[in-house]
Structure formats: structure tokens, C-alpha cells
Amino acid sequence: MRRKTKYYYLNLTREELRILREGMLWFRNQVLREGGPTEDIDGLLLRILK
Numbered sequence: 001m002r003r004k005t006k007y008y009y010l011n012l013t014r015e016e017l018r019i020l021r022e023g024m025l026w027f028r029n030q031v032l033r034e035g036g037p038t039e040d041i042d043g044l045l046l047r048i049l050k
């Protein structure tokens with residue numbers, strides 16, 4: 001039997017969304033500086049900004 005995927009949704013104000021986006025971009029830049037992969041972070045950013 002296959003499990004159903006759970007989805008979670010957040011209702012954010014514009015200010016909360018801005019803070020989340022800036023934090024994610026900062027984290028992504030840190031990972032880039034260290035030479036790590038950013039594909040998962042990029043995918044999450046795309047979903048947030050959609």
C-alpha cells in the first residue's frame with residue numbers, strides 16, 4: 001500500500017515572506033562559498049517564490 005504524500009501550507013505576510021526569502025538566499029550563498037550543492041535549496045526557493 002502506498003502512502004499518501006502530506007503537504008503543508010504556510011500563510012505568510014509580505015514581511016515574513018521577505019525574511020524567509022532573504023534567509024534562504026543567505027544560506028544558499030554560504031553553501032556556495034563552501035563548495036556544496038545548492039540544487040535542493042534552489043528548488044525550495046522556486047517553490048517559495050511561486
